[in-house]
Amino acid sequence: MSEMVLLGDEAVALGAVHAGLTAAYAYPGTPSTEITEYLIRYQRKHGRPIAQWCANEKTAYEEALGVSFAGRRALVSMKHVGLNVAADPFMNSALISINGGLVVAVADDPGMHSSQNEQDSRLFADFARVICLEPSSHQQAYDMTREAFDLSERFQIPIMIRLVTRLAHSRGNVTAGEPRAENPVAKSATPASWILLPANARRQWRALLDRQPEMRRYTASCPHNTVTGAGSPAEFGVITTGLARNYYIENLEDLGIAPPHLHVGAYPFPADAIRAFVGGLRRVLVLEEGYPYLERALRGIVPPAVDIQGRESGHVPPDGELNPDIVRTSLGLEARRGLMIEGLTLPSRPPQLCAGCPHGDSFHAMTAALAGFPNAVVTSDIGCYTLGALPPYSAIQSCVCMGASVGMAKGAAEAGLHPVVAVIGDSTFLHSGVTPLLDAITEDTPMTLLILDNKTVGMTGGQPTIRPSSQLEGLVRGLGIPADHLHVLEAHPRHDAHNTEVLRREFEHRGLSVVIAVRECLETIKRGKQEQAAATA
Amino acid sequence: MKFDIIVAGVGGQGVLSVSAIIASSAMHEGLSVKQSEVHGMSQRGGEVQANLRLSDKPIASDLIPRGMASLVLSMEPLESLRYLPYLSDTGTVLTSTDAVTNFASYPEMEGLLAQIRALPHAILIDAERLARQAGSARATNMVMVGAASHLLPVKLETIEHFVRTLFAAKGTKVVETNLKALAAGREAAASR
Numbered sequence: 100m101s102e103m104v105l106l107g108d109e110a111v112a113l114g115a116v117h118a119g120l121t122a123a124y125a126y127p128g129t130p131s132t133e134i135t136e137y138l139i140r141y142q143r144k145h146g147r148p149i150a151q152w153c154a155n156e157k158t159a160y161e162e163a164l165g166v167s168f169a170g171r172r173a174l175v176s177m178k179h180v181g182l183n184v185a186a187d188p189f190m191n192s193a194l195i196s197i198n199g200g201l202v203v204a205v206a207d208d209p210g211m212h213s214s215q216n217e218q219d220s221r222l223f224a225d226f227a228r229v230i231c232l233e234p235s236s237h238q239q240a241y242d243m244t245r246e247a248f249d250l251s252e253r254f255q256i257p258i259m260i261r262l263v264t265r266l267a268h269s270r271g272n273v274t275a276g277e278p279r280a281e282n283p284v285a286k287s288a289t290p291a292s293w294i295l296l297p298a299n300a301r302r303q304w305r306a307l308l309d310r311q312p313e314m315r316r317y318t319a320s321c322p323h324n325t326v327t328g329a330g331s332p333a334e335f336g337v338i339t340t341g342l343a344r345n346y347y348i349e350n351l352e353d354l355g356i357a358p359p360h361l362h363v364g365a366y367p368f369p370a371d372a373i374r375a376f377v378g379g380l381r382r383v384l385v386l387e388e389g390y391p392y393l394e395r396a397l398r399g400i401v402p403p404a405v406d407i408q409g410r411e412s413g414h415v416p417p418d419g420e421l422n423p424d425i426v427r428t429s430l431g432l433e434a435r436r437g438l439m440i441e442g443l444t445l446p447s448r449p450p451q452l453c454a455g456c457p458h459g460d461s462f463h464a465m466t467a468a469l470a471g472f473p474n475a476v477v478t479s480d481i482g483c484y485t486l487g488a489l490p491p492y493s494a495i496q497s498c499v500c501m502g503a504s505v506g507m508a509k510g511a512a513e514a515g516l517h518p519v520v521a522v523i524g525d526s527t528f529l530h531s532g533v534t535p536l537l538d539a540i541t542e543d544t545p546m547t548l549l550i551l552d553n554k555t556v557g558m559t560g561g562q563p564t565i566r567p568s569s570q571l572e573g574l575v576r577g578l579g580i581p582a583d584h585l586h587v588l589e590a591h592p593r594h595d596a597h598n599t600e601v602l603r604r605e606f607e608h609r610g611l612s613v614v615i616a617v618r619e620c621l622e623t624i625k626r627g628k629q630e631q632a633a634a635t636a
Numbered sequence: 637m638k639f640d641i642i643v644a645g646v647g648g649q650g651v652l653s654v655s656a657i658i659a660s661s662a663m664h665e666g667l668s669v670k671q672s673e674v675h676g677m678s679q680r681g682g683e684v685q686a687n688l689r690l691s692d693k694p695i696a697s698d699l700i701p702r703g704m705a706s707l708v709l710s711m712e713p714l715e716s717l718r719y720l721p722y723l724s725d726t727g728t729v730l731t732s733t734d735a736v737t738n739f740a741s742y743p744e745m746e747g748l749l750a751q752i753r754a755l756p757h758a759i760l761i762d763a764e765r766l767a768r769q770a771g772s773a774r775a776t777n778m779v780m781v782g783a784a785s786h787l788l789p790v791k792l793e794t795i796e797h798f799v800r801t802l803f804a805a806k807g808t809k810v811v812e813t814n815l816k817a818l819a820a821g822r823e824a825a826a827s828r
Contacts, residue, residue: 104659104660104663104669104671106673129675129676130675130676132675133675212674212676213675213676265672265698265699266698268672268673268674268675269670269671269672269673269687269698270659270669270670270671270672270673271669271670271671271695271698272663272668272669342697342698344696345696345697345698346696346697346699348696348697349696349697349701350701422697422699422701423697423699423700423701423702424701424702427701434702435701435702435703435704436702436703436721437702437703437704437705437720437721437722437723437724438703438720438721438723438724438725438727438755438756439720439721440717440720440751443717443720443751445714445717445718445743446714446739446741446742446743447683448646448681448682448683448714448715448738448739449682449739450647450680450681450682451680451681451682451738451739452680452681453680453681483680486680558676558680559676560675560676632806633805633806
């Protein structure tokens with residue numbers, strides 16, 4: 100078959116298509132977004148598979164579960180923190196008897212290039228007691244995704260593919276295999292296994308635990324866990340996972356004699372293979388992207404006399420992304436130096452809102468309206484508008500997780516602060532801002548929700564918001580906001596005085612109000628024009 | 637043969653297009669390619685860079701180790717200096733002199749350019765002016781690809797082919813402008 104250059108994300112997407120994918124669901128999140136973007140483009144061109152953006156990761160996961168119930172293959176993809184949102188269906192889906200293959204592609208972000216934390220999804224796979232495959236190359240991203248669907252049907256569990264930013268967003272060569280047809284529709288033959296009433300759930304939980312040895316036998320014999328150079332009389336060995344293998348190989352030449360090397364690409368980790376590998380060694384360096392997951396596990400399964408080194412022992416930095424230079428010094432090699440200029444320090448260039456961005460106009464009006472309120476609090480959420488934390492705006496005071504601005508505002512107001520403003524984007528509001536607003540409506544909490552509606556999911560590249568923004572006002576009114584405290588404004592400098600006045604009035608109001616500030620993202624307007632021009636050219 | 641490049645710039649300057657054209661050209665000529673990009677938040681006016689590795693052998697790491705890059709190709713003078721620790725002793729800094737001064741503490745320009753000129757191997761190109769002469773300031777990044785073409789381990793004709801491919805959807809005029817920009821950049825760097 101053909102060879103091509105793909106992003107890691109795209110390799111996962113194509114692997115899923117060639118595995119006979121019927122449907123893919125996701126909410127956009129860096130670095131996982133390009134999986135679904137590729138599938139949507141593929142669908143436009145070929146008619147199949149189904150590829151859709153969803154309201155959030157939980158709904159995406161549940162839709163994928165329905166496809167599996169129907170006997171067909173489904174992919175659900177998300178970033179690491181998105182798995183927290185989908186954690187409920189994810190954990191429980193490990194107990195049901197998966198019918199059509201269900202693969203969960205999770206892209207972690209070590210180094211937090213565009214995330215709030217750097218949690219390691221391998222622990223989530225362990226938590227759910229399912230198999231996790233971790234590619235270390237683009238080819239593996241493709242191959243492992245294909246295989247994951249087979250494994251899912253074989254073990255009747257969801258299978259996790261764990262990516263990291265550096266693989267998701269780098270391009271490399273992929274040779275594709277022969278595409279496989281979609282499964283026919285065939286409803287689960289064991290519907291009781293999908294009904295997690297306690298009596299069923301206890302039986303299913305036991306069944307999942309009973310399958311653990313079989314899963315471990317698979318990971319002990321599969322080609323993703325490999326040993327090289329074993330049996331040599333060395334005292335020092337290296338264990339790698341994921342991209343750490345590549346950084347290790349990059350430095351191998353300079354080590355002189357290659358130490359024995361175990362690479363782990365499939366979990367549950369092969370405990371017996373690790374024990375055998377470590378057998379005669381006195382020192383083992385564990386190189387893994389993310390948490391010291393294997394390193395910790397190792398401490399439980401090898402003799403205490405073996406010196407285990409890694410992120411937890413301090414031989415590798417405990418945080419951040421790995422790279423060839425970090426791995427080099429962890430191996431005891433002398434650090435490489437490039438070109439240096441004495442005394443050269445460069446200012447960093449923080450990201451910022453685009454010139455003329457409607458969010459900037461909303462922040463301007465909001466800050467003006469808050470003048471004279473010493474106890475004012477602005478909670479915010481995750482999107483382009485989070486950049487309002489930085490100068491020149493310095494307009495927001497929190498960013499924790501999707502939807503949190505609304506709930507936090509309610510709590511802060513009830514604790515006694517006033518005025519309290521919750522800032523959230525249109526897509527984020529629909530993702531997980533609606534439910535905390537229901538709480539606030541019930542209590543008529545004295546706070547203002549400011550929905551910054553730029554009619555798109557801006558930060559991840561301008562995907563469509565799940566419902567058009569014209570419906571936001573009707574939705575909010577339907578939840579029960581009184582008409583005189585619900586306003587729709589145009590976020591534009593020419594309305595600055597009016598917008599400031601409306602906001603000021605609502606900040607003074609000792610009850611709940613919602614203000615929707617609307618103007619389309621400049622980037623999506625530009626892209627729309629380009630697409631139109633290309634269509635008529 | 638091994639040729640590591642850091643393509644640097646600011647979000648929106650076309651760093652990824654530059655990197656994509658060189659990567660496609662190298663692939664077409666049978667080289668192994670790895671190209672690591674920055675997506676998401678940093679693209680909003682922040683520092684953007686792509687690690688681009690070309691080799692006639694398989695490439696292990698997506699990231700370039702320190703001191704190994706043959707070329708820092710920068711769309712902007714300040715950003716060209718940010719990646720010096722990755723440049724080898726014999727490596728070249730090729731930068732556009734057009735500054736993106738979208739933040740308050742941007743260094744004084746003459747001093748900045750003097751620091752770049754003092755590097756062992758530096759080429760400075762007035763890329764935006766050349767792009768305007770070719771027909772559009774938006775072709776600045778193609779001027780830079782042209783300027784780099786003397787150093788790259790790929791044929792000029794292959795690069796031209798992929799410039800045509802990349803801009804084909806935008807019409808023949810855009811393709812012609814970008815090819816002109818490519819040629820102008822190549823000529824400007826030829827004498828350095």
